[in-house]
Amino acid sequence: MKHALVAGGTGMLSEVCTWLVNLNYHVSVIGRNPEKMNHLVEKTDKSKITSLLVDYKKVDQLDMLLKQTIIENGSLSLVVAWVHTGGEQGLERIIETVSQTSGTWELYHVLGSRAKLGEVKSDLHIPTNCSYHQVQLGFKLEEDRGRWLKNHEIAEGVMEAIQRKAPATLVGVLEPAEMRP
Ligand SMILES: NC(=O)c1ccc[n+]([C@@H]2O[C@H](COP(=O)([O-])OP(=O)(O)OC[C@H]3O[C@@H](n4cnc5c(N)ncnc54)[C@H](OP(=O)(O)O)[C@@H]3O)[C@@H](O)[C@H]2O)c1
Incomplete structure (x- = not known):
């Protein structure tokens, strides 16, 4: 079975964890809070989740x-990381x-709207067997205002990025800057 790691997988990426389980990955999940971890584990096939508290x-x-x-x-072929x-x-x-x-393995690095993608990448040491991808979270435009993304929208954007294997994916928008919530 393929093995994936999701750092920060008990919050907005919990849907990504259950999606990976359904794709027949064993998923190791990093988080601190046992209740949040249990809530995730209860939603899916327990035998395919390893909690890293x-x-x-x-x-x-x-x-x-x-x-x-x-x-x-087993060795990891996929890592999704949302790290504060x-x-x-x-x-x-x-x-x-x-x-x-x-x-060879893939890393999907989830980043906030203020992240400078080039700087983040150059600050990391990415070994040659790692295929590095960035997923930046912007905001949504709704009529005359902007709002932050909902968990489901974030998870969908990350799942799409994993499927497309694009080097960089923007979820939502970053412009117009004055509409940023
Ligand atoms: N651009 C956007 O629209 C945007 C961007 C970011 C967030 N948001 C929204 O804001 C909400 C809150 O964001 P959030 O950043 O708190 O994300 P979150 O995904 O809800 O929570 C953070 C995740 O990281 C884990 N975590 C945090 N610090 C950790 C540490 N030191 N060690 C291990 N695990 C750690 C948390 O688990 P533990 O708490 O158990 O440690 C949890 O799984 C999200 O639910 C999302 O809806 C929107």
């Missing part, structure tokens, strides 16, 4: 759990460990 800022703990799930569930500011070292460690233990 860890703060991704605690890089050594993260790495230990990551290596454990790779041993138990301060979690950059955790993401770096995920990239390093997955690259050392996998053949």
Whole structure:
């Protein structure tokens, strides 16, 4: 069975986790809150989810759990990462460990509306066996105002990006800037 990792998978990306399970991935999910994790696990086939309950800022703990799930569930071919500011070292460690233990693999890096995609990419060390993709979250225009994306819209955008394998995907819009919520 293919193995995917979703960092921050218990929030707006929970639909992406259940979609991957339905595509017959084993899905390892990173989050801290056991209740949010249980809520996700209850929604899907429990046998295909591994909970990695860890703060991704605690890089050594993260790495230990990551290596454990790779041993138990196989090397990772797909990683989806929504990592808040301060979690950059955790993401770096995920990239390093997955690259050392996998053949070719895909990383979908989910980013906020203010992210500078080129800078984010150049700040990361992307090994040659990693195919790196960015998914930027913009906003939605509704009549005379802008609003932030809903969880379902975000998940749909990420799922579409994974299917299209495009280097960069924008979900919603970034312009006109004055309509930003
Ligand atoms: N452009 C847009 O329109 C846009 C962009 C971003 C967000 N949003 C909206 O805003 C809402 C809230 O956003 P959010 O950023 O809080 O996203 P979220 O996906 O709802 O929650 C963050 C996810 O990351 C995990 N997480 C956070 N810090 C962590 C850490 N240090 N270690 C491990 N896991 C960690 C959380 O789990 P734990 O809490 O269990 O750790 C959770 O799974 C979203 O639901 C979405 O609807 C909109």
